[in-house]
Amino acid sequence: LSSSNPSGDRTAFAARVLDPIRAIVGDRGIITDPGEMRPYMESWRDNWVGRSPLVVQPGSTEELAAVVRVCAETRTPIVPQGGNTGLTGAGQPHEDGSEVVISTSRLNRIREIDIDNDTVTVEAGCILANIQNAARDIGRLFPLSLGAEGTCQIGGNIATNAGGVQVLRYGNMRNLVAGLEVVLADGRIWNGLRGLRKDNAGYDMKQIFIGSEGTLGIVTAAVLKLSPLPRATATALVAVSSPSDAVDLLNRAKGMAGDRIVTFELIQRLCIDIARKHVPDVPDPLRDLYPWYVLVELADQEAGGHLAELLEGILEAGLEAGEMLDGVVAASKAQADSLWRIREGIPEGQKREGVSYKHDVSVPISKVARFLDRTNAALEREFPGIRPFSFGHLGDGNIHYNPIQADGGDTAQWRARLGAVNAIVHDIVVDLGGSISAEHGIGRLRIDELPRYKSAVEMDMMAMLKAAFDPHNIMNPGKILRLPRASAGA
Amino acid sequence: LSSSNPSGDRTAFAARVLDPIRAIVGDRGIITDPGEMRPYMESWRDNWVGRSPLVVQPGSTEELAAVVRVCAETRTPIVPQGGNTGLTGAGQPHEDGSEVVISTSRLNRIREIDIDNDTVTVEAGCILANIQNAARDIGRLFPLSLGAEGTCQIGGNIATNAGGVQVLRYGNMRNLVAGLEVVLADGRIWNGLRGLRKDNAGYDMKQIFIGSEGTLGIVTAAVLKLSPLPRATATALVAVSSPSDAVDLLNRAKGMAGDRIVTFELIQRLCIDIARKHVPDVPDPLRDLYPWYVLVELADQEAGGHLAELLEGILEAGLEAGEMLDGVVAASKAQADSLWRIREGIPEGQKREGVSYKHDVSVPISKVARFLDRTNAALEREFPGIRPFSFGHLGDGNIHYNPIQADGGDTAQWRARLGAVNAIVHDIVVDLGGSISAEHGIGRLRIDELPRYKSAVEMDMMAMLKAAFDPHNIMNPGKILRLPRASAGA
Numbered sequence: 001l002s003s004s005n006p007s008g009d010r011t012a013f014a015a016r017v018l019d020p021i022r023a024i025v026g027d028r029g030i031i032t033d034p035g036e037m038r039p040y041m042e043s044w045r046d047n048w049v050g051r052s053p054l055v056v057q058p059g060s061t062e063e064l065a066a067v068v069r070v071c072a073e074t075r076t077p078i079v080p081q082g083g084n085t086g087l088t089g090a091g092q093p094h095e096d097g098s099e100v101v102i103s104t105s106r107l108n109r110i111r112e113i114d115i116d117n118d119t120v121t122v123e124a125g126c127i128l129a130n131i132q133n134a135a136r137d138i139g140r141l142f143p144l145s146l147g148a149e150g151t152c153q154i155g156g157n158i159a160t161n162a163g164g165v166q167v168l169r170y171g172n173m174r175n176l177v178a179g180l181e182v183v184l185a186d187g188r189i190w191n192g193l194r195g196l197r198k199d200n201a202g203y204d205m206k207q208i209f210i211g212s213e214g215t216l217g218i219v220t221a222a223v224l225k226l227s228p229l230p231r232a233t234a235t236a237l238v239a240v241s242s243p244s245d246a247v248d249l250l251n252r253a254k255g256m257a258g259d260r261i262v263t264f265e266l267i268q269r270l271c272i273d274i275a276r277k278h279v280p281d282v283p284d285p286l287r288d289l290y291p292w293y294v295l296v297e298l299a300d301q302e303a304g305g306h307l308a309e310l311l312e313g314i315l316e317a318g319l320e321a322g323e324m325l326d327g328v329v330a331a332s333k334a335q336a337d338s339l340w341r342i343r344e345g346i347p348e349g350q351k352r353e354g355v356s357y358k359h360d361v362s363v364p365i366s367k368v369a370r371f372l373d374r375t376n377a378a379l380e381r382e383f384p385g386i387r388p389f390s391f392g393h394l395g396d397g398n399i400h401y402n403p404i405q406a407d408g409g410d411t412a413q414w415r416a417r418l419g420a421v422n423a424i425v426h427d428i429v430v431d432l433g434g435s436i437s438a439e440h441g442i443g444r445l446r447i448d449e450l451p452r453y454k455s456a457v458e459m460d461m462m463a464m465l466k467a468a469f470d471p472h473n474i475m476n477p478g479k480i481l482r483l484p485r486a487s488a489g490a
Numbered sequence: 491l492s493s494s495n496p497s498g499d500r501t502a503f504a505a506r507v508l509d510p511i512r513a514i515v516g517d518r519g520i521i522t523d524p525g526e527m528r529p530y531m532e533s534w535r536d537n538w539v540g541r542s543p544l545v546v547q548p549g550s551t552e553e554l555a556a557v558v559r560v561c562a563e564t565r566t567p568i569v570p571q572g573g574n575t576g577l578t579g580a581g582q583p584h585e586d587g588s589e590v591v592i593s594t595s596r597l598n599r600i601r602e603i604d605i606d607n608d609t610v611t612v613e614a615g616c617i618l619a620n621i622q623n624a625a626r627d628i629g630r631l632f633p634l635s636l637g638a639e640g641t642c643q644i645g646g647n648i649a650t651n652a653g654g655v656q657v658l659r660y661g662n663m664r665n666l667v668a669g670l671e672v673v674l675a676d677g678r679i680w681n682g683l684r685g686l687r688k689d690n691a692g693y694d695m696k697q698i699f700i701g702s703e704g705t706l707g708i709v710t711a712a713v714l715k716l717s718p719l720p721r722a723t724a725t726a727l728v729a730v731s732s733p734s735d736a737v738d739l740l741n742r743a744k745g746m747a748g749d750r751i752v753t754f755e756l757i758q759r760l761c762i763d764i765a766r767k768h769v770p771d772v773p774d775p776l777r778d779l780y781p782w783y784v785l786v787e788l789a790d791q792e793a794g795g796h797l798a799e800l801l802e803g804i805l806e807a808g809l810e811a812g813e814m815l816d817g818v819v820a821a822s823k824a825q826a827d828s829l830w831r832i833r834e835g836i837p838e839g840q841k842r843e844g845v846s847y848k849h850d851v852s853v854p855i856s857k858v859a860r861f862l863d864r865t866n867a868a869l870e871r872e873f874p875g876i877r878p879f880s881f882g883h884l885g886d887g888n889i890h891y892n893p894i895q896a897d898g899g900d901t902a903q904w905r906a907r908l909g910a911v912n913a914i915v916h917d918i919v920v921d922l923g924g925s926i927s928a929e930h931g932i933g934r935l936r937i938d939e940l941p942r943y944k945s946a947v948e949m950d951m952m953a954m955l956k957a958a959f960d961p962h963n964i965m966n967p968g969k970i971l972r973l974p975r976a977s978a979g980a
Contacts, residue, residue: 114854114856115741115856116737116741116854116855116856117854117855117856117857117887118744118855119854139745160690161690161694163688163690167687167688168687171665172688174694175661175665184947184951188947189947190945190947190948190951191945191947192948194923194924194925195854195923196852196853196854196887196923196924196925196928197657197658197852197855197885197886197887197888198653198657198662198852198883198886198887198888198925198928198929199852199925199927199928200650200651200653200701200925200927200928200929200930200931200932201925201926201927201932201936201940201943201944202932202940202944202948202952202970202971203698203701203702203951203952203955203956203970204651204664204697204700204701205948205951205952205955207694207697207698208693208697208698208955210694211690211693211694212693227748228744228745228748229745230748247606251605251606254608254718254791255629255718255719255791256791256792257791257792258717258718258720258749258790258791259748259749260791300748301744301745301746301747301748301750302746302747302800306796310792362686362687362688362689363686364604364606364607364609364685364686365606365607365608365687366604366605366606366607367607393688395687396687396688397607397686397687397688398687398688433684433685433686434684434686435684435686435688435689435690435691436691437689437690437691438686438688438689438690439688439690440690441690442690442691442692446691450691450692453691454691454692455680455681457674457678457679457680457681458680458682458692458695461674461680461693461695461959462692462693462695464958464959465693465695465698465955465958466693467958468954468955468957468958469951469954480692480693481692
């Protein structure tokens, strides 16, 4: 729709794509008004704004499949979209207005709860928080938990292999999926909704769609694994002198508490300062100032005070071994919530502090300290005054490494340094065997960096997989991999 | 090598395949003597005996890759082989003698141990037990545990996504792999040896090789995830009146002990009788006879008697609720070992009892009881006198459903019924949403059954993946999928 003859194109699009799709989903499944389409065009962080002639909201898997068939036959590119809370531009159409958005919002039924099997079968458009609540209602935990949980949809969580604050204990989204239903790029429906813990009958096809960001097919439903609901939690904020001491404390905690460790979040002092500066009610519970902190949370099936005793025992041993300097254990749910305010206030505080360079990276846990030392030094050398700002999931080796511009510096000048900062950070990450995207994915944000950090063999393997499952490149083109766009002539 | 001109073929094979491979691996990497090759031709259960002109044992990943390049160029089909302990014929060459066996036995180094990252990097030919021991030496657990652990190689465990007796707690092999090194079908080496807990930078390519039975590439090394070594275990044998009561007890145990539950093995009374009949030292520790038993084991990081108290608490509550009838908790390591003798003696006892029909199936845990009822009734109707014989990993919904011929019946007659029995069992499994191979894989054993139980769409997806990564079908052809064989003319 971006040719020299827009009205002719528009008529052709209506005849070839819009009308057949309307015949499938009806008027209630179609949005073409630019104002109404707007929320589907813009991303959560406002950094991507796309254009599209059409947002489709199918009412069933069968409708969605029929819509994909129309797109496949006409070589119309598709952008699958869930709650639109992604951080890499994977969910927005490109600016050229050539892509149809297929939203899963109306696929929002919980199809089945199997309490003895600890599984729930949900449609892709179910809001994450609703699934958490449905699990809690039957005395189970659905452990995926992240900032956007009130808005994001499970289909998007699956497409991005979402992480969050409990991965250490429960794994990524990939570990929580027992089965999938997927509409393939040719519009066929694959029903892989098996609720099995073990299934080695041939290739495990669901694995290729998890984390593929809608580029290989559209997830329309899933069987999710539930866990027992913990009966006790214990939370502490601990001060440490360095990330490497935090790793020692983590090892001690693993040895003493194993999988009871749900959260082990490393927090740099500056993060607390900036959260407190901009966000109300962020506490600073320790009397003295320390360079680093860890928010630890344990959870267990065993009710009563035993878990708190175990946490206290870990901290006492950690103090004695010199791995930590001070700490406070929450004595109530309210105190625990207050400690969590620190962690939760960081992203908001940072947003208000000026230009920051966000990096969602991971390295082996053994190399987190070295990564921070090397990167902080390299950036300070190149950009004097830049403020190191790091927090994240130490237990997963996943650091949100988000340095902030010098205090009071020129914003436009700092903004122009984004590419140079990225290159320094990501070069060191990959040199240490790490990943340039630990949990957010590639989308458009990292698409041009990826070939710099993956081997040619691996890039080629990804292209082989893409070509096999989406030979005409109509499924979310220009995300993850830059390949020739589909041409509408076929 | 099975043409009408065998000696001419042999000369051509030597010039095109054998000599170039010998130039790569040297004499010590080549076996051509039929007697020496024999152990590589026969399977663990003796049900597959193949033929091959050549067994290659490369000494490094680079050598293995160069060997695969020779095979790729000459379209010579390859059978990758690890410890040769598989149960489905995936590791044996076909009878026509056209395939070269590539053994990973000499790739047996532990390349790196990263204690702070809880990972170990191993080559594919490492024996599973050696990896378990290396982990234990540094105070860690490598949790994969199965009968063949003294012989099987980790590359084979990965290629078959091995299960075993601790899946309930630690997951399948897939959950224990952080990174892979793979030689692709064209002989390129993919180095994906990243030791990361989180990595969403593009498609997770390792997933396609795990469980692919050597049909998409050859795993040459892996980064494995380690766990803390448990400091306490508690073991019990419990009597229940039905599998459905066992499921209730499992739910109770999950609610009270969560992930401390490592093992929850359902055992039918007849299994104990037959183990005791044929295997020495199998105990029968409860005074009365009961129809079903469960072997439960908990493990925990917390040392001391707390875990045993927790197990006793679960059993007391289970008794009170009527979910179990009797039980005994092991008071020592020796008593725990003795309880495990029951479970371990079952396969051996069964082997000596006559014709048995082995099924490695899984269904949702909620449907295990219904599966057993329906299948036992259907088989008894069709084959009067057949003896139901079931045991397995109830916590995973994975039942080894292995009915035995009527006591004293005609062996040949019973043997002829294999296909009919399989069809009855597997039809019911799939009707209940289950899998015809929970942990052993497909190989040759189930290759012709698979299309009966998978949808045409799923079979086609598997073929698409295979065609993308092994377009000439030289990687373990005739395993999992029946596709046109490579022709040597290319």
